[in-house]
Amino acid sequence: MQDQIRRILVSHGKMSVDAMSVDSSVDLYELGLTSHASVNVMLALEDEFDIEFPDTDLKKSTFATVDNLAAVVGRLVPA
Incomplete structure (x- = not known):
């Protein structure tokens, strides 16, 4: 899951470093x-x-780290 999140950060995050x-x-x-x-x-x-x-997850801290994103996405993905 983290690799998928990182690929999305690379293509949509517009950061100066490689996610x-x-x-x-x-x-x-x-x-x-x-x-x-x-x-x-x-x-x-x-x-x-x-x-x-x-809405409860639409806050800066959710998107602050790959770990935070993985935790939230992992909780939201249907089992």
């Missing part, structure tokens, strides 16, 4: 992720995993 090579706990906003790009990441994740982020 495939960063530590999963590093702050993505410090690496150049913007709030606008995080919306694009969210939409791509929803498409990729056939999920919908609830």
Whole structure:
């Protein structure tokens, strides 16, 4: 799952570093992720995993790290 999330970050995150090579706990906003790009990441994740982020998860901390994204996506993906 983290590889899929990282590929989406590479294609939609518009960060100055390669998301495939960063530590999963590093702050993505410090690496150049913007709030606008995080919306694009969210939409791509929803498409990729056939999920919908609830309003309670639409906060900066959800998109701050690969670990946080994986935790939220993992919780939302149907079993």
